[in-house]
Amino acid sequence: MLTQLKNIHQLIRKTRWLPILFMVLLTTFSYNSYSQKGSKIKTIVIDAGHGGKDPGASGKHSREKDIALSVALKTGGYIEQNFPNIKVIYTRKTDKFVDLHKRGQIANENNADLFISIHCNANPSSNIYGAETYVLGVEEKRTKRNMDVAMMENAAILLEDDAGNNYNDFDPKSPESLISLTLFQDENLDQSLSIAQKIQQQFTDRVGRKDRSVYQAGFLVLWKTSMPSVLVELGYLSNNAEEKFLNTKEGQVFMASAIYRAFKEYKIEFEKENNAYEYRKQVVVDDNLTSEPVKSIEPQTNNDVVFKVQFYTSPRHLALSDSRFQQLSNISKYEHNGLYKYTSGSFTSLNQAKAHQKKVQSKGFTDAFVVAFHLDNRISISEAVKLEK
Numbered sequence: 234m235l236t237q238l239k240n241i242h243q244l245i246r247k248t249r250w251l252p253i254l255f256m257v258l259l260t261t262f263s264y265n266s267y268s269q270k271g272s273k274i275k276t277i278v279i280d281a282g283h284g285g286k287d288p289g290a291s292g293k294h295s296r297e298k299d300i301a302l303s304v305a306l307k308t309g310g311y312i313e314q315n316f317p318n319i320k321v322i323y324t325r326k327t328d329k330f331v332d333l334h335k336r337g338q339i340a341n342e343n344n345a346d347l348f349i350s351i352h353c354n355a356n357p358s359s360n361i362y363g364a365e366t367y368v369l370g371v372e373e374k375r376t377k378r379n380m381d382v383a384m385m386e387n388a389a390i391l392l393e394d395d396a397g398n399n400y401n402d403f404d405p406k407s408p409e410s411l412i413s414l415t416l417f418q419d420e421n422l423d424q425s426l427s428i429a430q431k432i433q434q435q436f437t438d439r440v441g442r443k444d445r446s447v448y449q450a451g452f453l454v455l456w457k458t459s460m461p462s463v464l465v466e467l468g469y470l471s472n473n474a475e476e477k478f479l480n481t482k483e484g485q486v487f488m489a490s491a492i493y494r495a496f497k498e499y500k501i502e503f504e505k506e507n508n509a510y511e512y513r514k515q516v517v518v519d520d521n522l523t524s525e526p527v528k529s530i531e532p533q534t535n536n537d538v539v540f541k542v543q544f545y546t547s548p549r550h551l552a553l554s555d556s557r558f559q560q561l562s563n564i565s566k567y568e569h570n571g572l573y574k575y576t577s578g579s580f581t582s583l584n585q586a587k588a589h590q591k592k593v594q595s596k597g598f599t600d601a602f603v604v605a606f607h608l609d610n611r612i613s614i615s616e617a618v619k620l621e622k
Contacts, residue, residue: 285330290355292470307489363443370449540586
């Protein structure tokens with residue numbers, strides 16, 4: 234990874250995109266300081282891609298902007314109906330054009346806990362079909378293909394009135410500018426990959442769509458969002474059968490309900506995991522009505538609490554001997570939320586783990602963060618600190 238970053242840095246230094254890299258550095262640290270706070274999901278922003286003067290991808294009988302809007306409104310409607318305490322915000326509810334940077338800004342200003350951008354895809358080949366979900370980041374494989382999709386979605390800025398100032402002369406057709414967007418994967422990557430994986434699973438298992446997997450690429454609409462964010466490609470309008478399905482009310486209902494079910498699963502899992510201590514304590518209180526005392530779940534010592542530094546997450550299995558990890562020591566792997574997560578080090582003290590985190594970050598894994606385990610089960614840092622005390 235460090236070698237890759239150096240090569241990318243050298244590439245950008247040789248081009249006129251160094252100012253963009255500097256801009257990315259500044260905005261990454263300023264916007265991504267938020268991350269999800271609290272133990273419950275309270276606000277979600279749903280973004281219908283394109284709109285107004287920007288039709289997006291087109292099929293023989295449909296336009297991306299229309300299908301995206303219909304699915305976005307249906308998805309939000311299911312959430313509002315079943316979770317009335319959750320605030321659902323739409324970047325657009327009508328056929329209007331919204332600047333890409335304003336979509337993420339809407340999510341940030343409302344302290345959203347999740348951002349879902351809904352789109353449709355297209356390809357010169359009418360044989361390609363299936364659903365795929367993206368998060369912001371760089372991926373070793375299929376980088377060229379991911380860039381092509383990102384370039385197509387990012388081209389919307391060419392229709393904006395003040396794109397030069399808003400994006401510092403960012404060129405959506407330039408590979409170098411896309412590379413600059415994908416250099417950093419912040420602490421939200423873990424959660425973004427989790428909801429992306431769940432969406433793909435629902436598309437495949439419940440709607441019967443072809444699974445084109447989860448990928449990472451440079452999308453401007455996800456760039457400045459300061460919470461877990463995904464971009465969903467419902468399918469290919471260039472494929473006759475898929476366009477026909479997506480252009481029907483039934484097809485749109487199926488796809489919207491799949492995204493809703495993935496959100497519901499993510500919400501339940503997130504709230505249990507991030508409020509694990511209180512959740513487990515409540516379970517014991519309920520059980521105490523008949524048998525076990527509350528103190529039975531509290532460990533007598535902290536010997537079973539372990540802190541590690543997570544530095545890489547992938548939807549695909551990688552060997553611990555992978556060349557990208559060669560500069561790190563004591564590497565281990567665990568599966569969580571359907572993803573493979575790689576860690577370095579093993580410590581009984583949070584302070585020791587934080588010191589090791591800095592070493593890992595100095596090796597090029599700038600998004601590395603500390604995770605905690607108790608009896609081989611991942612727990613929140615707050616719970617680990619309580620157990621440590």
